[in-house]
Amino acid sequence: MVQTILAKVKAALTGPFAIAIGMLLLVAIGGGVGYVVANQLIKAEEKKKAEMKAAEEAAKRPPPKPERVPLAEDGPSPFEPRYITLGDEFISNLPQKGRALIAEVGIVTMKGDKAEKTLSDDRIPLRAHTMAIFSEMTVAEATAEDAQDRLAERLQKALNAEMRKKTGADLIDKVFIKRYYVQ
Numbered sequence: 001m002v003q004t005i006l007a008k009v010k011a012a013l014t015g016p017f018a019i020a021i022g023m024l025l026l027v028a029i030g031g032g033v034g035y036v037v038a039n040q041l042i043k044a045e046e047k048k049k050a051e052m053k054a055a056e057e058a059a060k061r062p063p064p065k066p067e068r069v070p071l072a073e074d075g076p077s078p079f080e081p082r083y084i085t086l087g088d089e090f091i092s093n094l095p096q097k098g099r100a101l102i103a104e105v106g107i108v109t110m111k112g113d114k115a116e117k118t119l120s121d122d123r124i125p126l127r128a129h130t131m132a133i134f135s136e137m138t139v140a141e142a143t144a145e146d147a148q149d150r151l152a153e154r155l156q157k158a159l160n161a162e163m164r165k166k167t168g169a170d171l172i173d174k175v176f177i178k179r180y181y182v183q
Contacts, residue, residue, distance in 0.1 A: 081108045081173070082116040086127050089179060092134035094142055101142050102181040105130055105155065108174040115171040122166070129162055130155060142182045152177055 089104040107126075109115045119126070133155060141147060152175045160170040 081110050083108055084119050086123055086130060090131055090134055094139045096139045099139055100183050101134055101137060104178040106176050106178055107172045108176065109171050110173045111171055118167060119171055126159055129158055133158055148177050148180050
């Protein structure tokens with residue numbers, strides 16, 4: 001009995017009617033897949049045409065006028081001076097025995113937050129250059145009437161030269177000497 005059922009199923013699947021149904025199923029599935037693919041291609045082409053049209057219209061329009069951006073009222077103005085001290089005071093022995101120069105140095109920048117951050121981050125190299133200049137001074141230079149002004153100018157030139165090597169710009173607008181003693 002099982003063999004007769006299997007024989008009938010085999011005959012039904014391999015008969016001309018089953019082959020015709022199989023062909024119809026293949027055509028229907030192929031048509032459905034073809035429809036989906038063609039539909040996607042058409043949508044992509046329409047989207048591309050719309051983008052091209054929008055690009056052409058944008059090219060024909062003049063560029064937009066720039067809007068004025070108001071300065072933020074919170075926080076410091078970017079044009080205000082920024083004061084940075086180079087740390088604790090400097091103590092340098094002068095060539096004459098028993099004489100020393102004691103000074104506290106600060107710098108001013110008007111270049112904004114970025115310059116202030118760069119100068120603050122580079123305090124140690126700036127201190128080293130400042131100490132090198134102090135160690136070259138003689139007692140006569142240190143005790144001259146305009147010693148502080150000359151020292152401030154010399155420091156500004158030397159420290160700006162160092163900043164130019166690193167950033168390509170003079171970041172220091174002024175060097176000020178807060179305390180200055182020769183003992």
